Amino acid sequence: MSDAYPNYDPRVRDQFIRNYRDRGMMKWGGFYLSDHTRVIEKKDKSRRANEKRRLQKQMDFQKISANLFNAFANEKEVSVQLAEENKDHYVAQTIVGFVQGYGDDGIVIAGQVIAFEDIWNCRIIN
Structure with a gap:
């Protein structure tokens, strides 16, 4: 081996092996780059959005109509919760x-046509 590497010293190799300290998983931290973090952030965002949109109390049609008319007449913003929900009782969409x-x-x-029978809850925001 000394012919291929004229400056090779086996003592340097032995010293390196004795003193080398592996950093463990720290060296793998760089592999969590854009694709991985984007997927993780998307899952976290989806989970947080579902936590905030629990199904509210159902309103009767007269109260929904009154809120919508009041918001339309006075140019106020509304939050409309649709009647769709998944098995965990999370609302599919809030407009x-x-x-x-x-x-x-x-x-x-907000540019979306919503059928009256699909509205579960309607609140005036401002």
């Missing part, structure tokens, strides 16, 4: 925005 108009088929909030 926040201004009432832009309404018709026979539903109401338009």
